[in-house]
Amino acid sequence: MTPQGDRRRLRVGPLASTARQAPPLDVDELLDDPDTRIIVCCGSGGVGKTTTSAALALRAAERGRHVVVLTIDPARRLAQSMGIEVLDNTPRPVPGLTWPKGSRKRPVDAPRMDAMMLDMKRTFDEVVESQANPEKAQQILDNPFYQALSSSFAGTQEYMAMEKLGQISRDAERDGSYDLIVVDTPPSRSALDFLDAPERLSSFLDGRFIRLLLAPARGPARMMTAGLGVVTSTLTKVLGAQVLQDMQTFVAAFDTLFGGFRQRAQQTYRLLQSEGTAFLVIAAPEPDALREAAYFVERLGEDQMPLAGLVVNRATATSPEDLDAEEALAAATRLDRKRSRSATAGLLRLHADRMRLAEREARLRERFTAAHPEVPTVVVPALSTDVHDLDGLREVGTLLAGG
Amino acid sequence: MATSAAGRAPQRGPQDDRWAEVRLHVVTGKGGTGKSTVAAALALALASHGRRVLLCEVEGRQGIARMFDVDPLPYAERRIATGLAGADGRAGAVHALHIDPESALMEYLSMYYKLGRAGRVLDRFGVVEFATTIAPGVRDVLLTGKVYEAVKRNSRNRGATQYDAVVLDAPPTGRIVQFLGVNTELAGLARMGPIKHQADSVMTLLRSPRTAVHLVTLLEEMPVQETADAIEELRAAELPVGAVMVNQVRPDELDDTSLADALAGRLDGPRIAADLAAAGVEAGDTLVAELTEEARDHAERRALEDEQRSRVAALDRPTYELPRLAGGVDLGGLYELAARLREQGM
Numbered sequence: 106m107t108p109q110g111d112r113r114r115l116r117v118g119p120l121a122s123t124a125r126q127a128p129p130l131d132v133d134e135l136l137d138d139p140d141t142r143i144i145v146c147c148g149s150g151g152v153g154k155t156t157t158s159a160a161l162a163l164r165a166a167e168r169g170r171h172v173v174v175l176t177i178d179p180a181r182r183l184a185q186s187m188g189i190e191v192l193d194n195t196p197r198p199v200p201g202l203t204w205p206k207g208s209r210k211r212p213v214d215a216p217r218m219d220a221m222m223l224d225m226k227r228t229f230d231e232v233v234e235s236q237a238n239p240e241k242a243q244q245i246l247d248n249p250f251y252q253a254l255s256s257s258f259a260g261t262q263e264y265m266a267m268e269k270l271g272q273i274s275r276d277a278e279r280d281g282s283y284d285l286i287v288v289d290t291p292p293s294r295s296a297l298d299f300l301d302a303p304e305r306l307s308s309f310l311d312g313r314f315i316r317l318l319l320a321p322a323r324g325p326a327r328m329m330t331a332g333l334g335v336v337t338s339t340l341t342k343v344l345g346a347q348v349l350q351d352m353q354t355f356v357a358a359f360d361t362l363f364g365g366f367r368q369r370a371q372q373t374y375r376l377l378q379s380e381g382t383a384f385l386v387i388a389a390p391e392p393d394a395l396r397e398a399a400y401f402v403e404r405l406g407e408d409q410m411p412l413a414g415l416v417v418n419r420a421t422a423t424s425p426e427d428l429d430a431e432e433a434l435a436a437a438t439r440l441d442r443k444r445s446r447s448a449t450a451g452l453l454r455l456h457a458d459r460m461r462l463a464e465r466e467a468r469l470r471e472r473f474t475a476a477h478p479e480v481p482t483v484v485v486p487a488l489s490t491d492v493h494d495l496d497g498l499r500e501v502g503t504l505l506a507g508g
Numbered sequence: 509m510a511t512s513a514a515g516r517a518p519q520r521g522p523q524d525d526r527w528a529e530v531r532l533h534v535v536t537g538k539g540g541t542g543k544s545t546v547a548a549a550l551a552l553a554l555a556s557h558g559r560r561v562l563l564c565e566v567e568g569r570q571g572i573a574r575m576f577d578v579d580p581l582p583y584a585e586r587r588i589a590t591g592l593a594g595a596d597g598r599a600g601a602v603h604a605l606h607i608d609p610e611s612a613l614m615e616y617l618s619m620y621y622k623l624g625r626a627g628r629v630l631d632r633f634g635v636v637e638f639a640t641t642i643a644p645g646v647r648d649v650l651l652t653g654k655v656y657e658a659v660k661r662n663s664r665n666r667g668a669t670q671y672d673a674v675v676l677d678a679p680p681t682g683r684i685v686q687f688l689g690v691n692t693e694l695a696g697l698a699r700m701g702p703i704k705h706q707a708d709s710v711m712t713l714l715r716s717p718r719t720a721v722h723l724v725t726l727l728e729e730m731p732v733q734e735t736a737d738a739i740e741e742l743r744a745a746e747l748p749v750g751a752v753m754v755n756q757v758r759p760d761e762l763d764d765t766s767l768a769d770a771l772a773g774r775l776d777g778p779r780i781a782a783d784l785a786a787a788g789v790e791a792g793d794t795l796v797a798e799l800t801e802e803a804r805d806h807a808e809r810r811a812l813e814d815e816q817r818s819r820v821a822a823l824d825r826p827t828y829e830l831p832r833l834a835g836g837v838d839l840g841g842l843y844e845l846a847a848r849l850r851e852q853g854m
Contacts, residue, residue, distance in 0.1 A: 150538070151541065151731075314637070317633055317634075317635075335630075336629060336635055339635075343703050348703075392836070393569075394540070428789065436784065436788065436789045437787070439786075439788060443786065447779050447780070448770075448775060449780050450761075451762040452775075452799045453787075454759065455803060458759050489808040489809050
């Protein structure tokens, strides 16, 4: 195969159409700005969030930032794509970083980047251990309800991601270990789950139900008594008395920790609203992914969270020559009729297929831009190979920077 | 080159016997592989010969309504489409159900405990919110519980529609075992009592030959890897692995020789230019160069697809391939995909 450099770069982006174009997203400007402290990559599943986060982190590191990338995905994807076998709850240095050619930086101060993968249950356990005395911590860790909650509560992962981000950010502020944190968000049912996690936790902690469970410990709740009987008897009927008791024990033991949890969740939420944070919404040129992206953009606006832009991955590359799909197909049919045995008819059909894909993608993007004209956008062409290593990530980084 | 014509075509022929016993088809896949599309196409393909098929979604996306171009679905079964007609020209019907955990909880309480009115009290005390969003696994057991109810219906359930098959558009592969197996977890949490009994019954159905968990993948490394991982996890959880559905397969316009030529940069430029001229296309050198470049790009991807195809074959599950539809998937596209599934013996 010929080296990449010899090849004509296929163009991505709007076709000849003159419909509204989104302003371009300048990724390098974002990465180089020392005021950018946190970059959060969000979007629906399967759009390349993990790869994008890793590529951004690597590019930032090789441009001189001290970076840590925090990935939450339980699959070994980032680990694989970064050539690291084990990622655990501690940031580990990624080997093999170099300054780009022509850089005037001294080779002695090689670029630095750490990576970590979130272990949800361990983060939860660590929080409990750090907040309670050993005896009480053990009591909580042994509770069956806690064990089920910490490993399967829909949203625990999101919440723990926020918790870990808060931790790393506080540590970095204190000891200057990192000046940029890149965060990959969990593969949620919806991209919005990440933002809702703290709120959901808060509502769990403040919820009437928890109060109700705590009520016996906190004295009489006469106002509630009428309904309380119905609730308790229903729960006993459905769940069995044992579960209810486990829940009560857990809630009572956990009660003292609630304040700390809620406070930190709110802190992290404010951190996300601060000027040093930049949200990147990642999407693929598919209706579902772009719809999620639009929801996310709107939600960030409502929550006053700083949106840096939209990354559309996996775009179909087209060449600028004007031969539209219909023309190409008609020509292919004429060649078939002549019983030509060359590959040309096939090439024309491939071209038509590609043009159709590209037209459809452009239409979808235009629709997004029409609704959100202010969102800076970068379109990244689909790579023909999977990203396995730092070179692959560098290539993605170059494409993200519009190169 | 790994390409071979034999390797490309999925196993064809009478695979349909394989699924004759299956009443519940669970469709999962990595995010972005198009599992909802495949679930919808499967429901259409199964709904022939007057058969009634129920297509369920549980993730609150209203994806079925969008795909079938109908109003957002309530928590009630609706007939949404005529199935794909069988060889005898007879079609069946596809019904759809959008299952949300709150409604499922209310229905569950009134059905099994005659606690219709208690529901409102529970809601007032925040129990419904707690149960459906926070309590470990309760959300999932409510969702699978409703699917179980639809599968188990028989003539004794007067007034309720009975289905020949139920297709569940399930959560993605990363969560599928937890979603289906969470019943064990909940059953472990609830060591006795009615919810344990309920969870056990659901689990019995899910582990029986009447269930098949199909996995949707693309011919790309990560989705294939995730499919392989999911198969192992499903087996470890004793859940029945169904077929591998390979989605969005690239068009097959070039033969093996042309693919090899395209990869090696050996395509005959002057010949292409002459062909284009003969077909009435004004061909500059640029166009020829671009078509050649597109062909090379395509050939590279096809070679990667073949690599992944052989990994899929090594999974040793019945495999179905569905084409990538360049114009996107609309209702017509769903029938086209259903027809492809049928051709391959579904």
